[in-house]
Amino acid sequence: MCHGLLAPREATRLVCPVCRQRWKAVRPPWCERCGQPEPHFGPCRLCVEWPAALRLVRSAVRLDENARPAVHALKYAGLPRIADDLAAAMTKLQSPADAASVLIPIPLAKKRLRERGYNQSEMLARALARQWRIPVLVDLLARTRETPTQTALTPATRLANVAGAFGTRNAECGTGNSSTFRLPSSTLILVDDVFTTGATLAEAARALEHAGATRIEGVTFARAAIPDFT
Numbered sequence: 001m002c003h004g005l006l007a008p009r010e011a012t013r014l015v016c017p018v019c020r021q022r023w024k025a026v027r028p029p030w031c032e033r034c035g036q037p038e039p040h041f042g043p044c045r046l047c048v049e050w051p052a053a054l055r056l057v058r059s060a061v062r063l064d065e066n067a068r069p070a071v072h073a074l075k076y077a078g079l080p081r082i083a084d085d086l087a088a089a090m091t092k093l094q095s096p097a098d099a100a101s102v103l104i105p106i107p108l109a110k111k112r113l114r115e116r117g118y119n120q121s122e123m124l125a126r127a128l129a130r131q132w133r134i135p136v137l138v139d140l141l142a143r144t145r146e147t148p149t150q151t152a153l154t155p156a157t158r159l160a161n162v163a164g165a166f167g168t169r170n171a172e173c174g175t176g177n178s179s180t181f182r183l184p185s186s187t188l189i190l191v192d193d194v195f196t197t198g199a200t201l202a203e204a205a206r207a208l209e210h211a212g213a214t215r216i217e218g219v220t221f222a223r224a225a226i227p228d229f230t
Contacts, residue, residue: 015085022066053216054205059223060089080123086221087127100186103136107143125191166207187215196224
């Protein structure tokens with residue numbers, strides 16, 4: 001981000017129009033299911049083993065030198081309000097399946113939540129909810145264990161790292177009042193900041209599928225470069 005001054009009409013923004021224009025949209029050809037922007041011949045390497053309920057994932061922009069500062073500002077610089085700018089880019093993605101859809105942010109580990117003071121995925125989900133005018137459910141999905149950061153992990157170790165890391169509160173975490181967390185019958189849309197291999201979204205979807213969800217989608221602001229599978 002350039003840290004340039006914004007015009008009065010942009011007063012509510014944190015990212016200027018020039019910097020937003022530099023974000024490169026993720027465009028086809030891509031895998032019709034996971035949205036990985038590469039032509040595919042045969043099963044996609046990223047989503048072939050995803051739970052069946054996770055039908056579709058899309059990302060707004062590529063995680064490059066232009067978009068990365070905005071993600072870092074949201075996650076590490078204490079700027080939750082920048083989620084509005086990121087969500088504005090995400091609204092250009094395919095609209096939710098129906099008006100009854102709900103957004104579910106990927107929950108943050110308790111230690112990171114204490115350190116950061118907020119969950120960046122929840123900030124994105126709430127900003128996106130204001131654009132799409134659909135509700136956010138922040139108490140349905142929960143972390144069942146702490147996991148090391150995924151940043152420096154290989155695709156294979158990413159899968160192992162998040163295995164069993166999520167649960168639904170009414171099923172695994174216990175509330176004493178399961179009706180409070182009854183699983184919606186509409187499309188559940190998982191929200192996260194960055195897609196790399198999809199391991200986190202897939203494992204969160206697996207927990208929701210185990211609880212009875214049949215249609216799950218996912219949206220992220222950015223998509224990292226295709227990982228090395230060799």
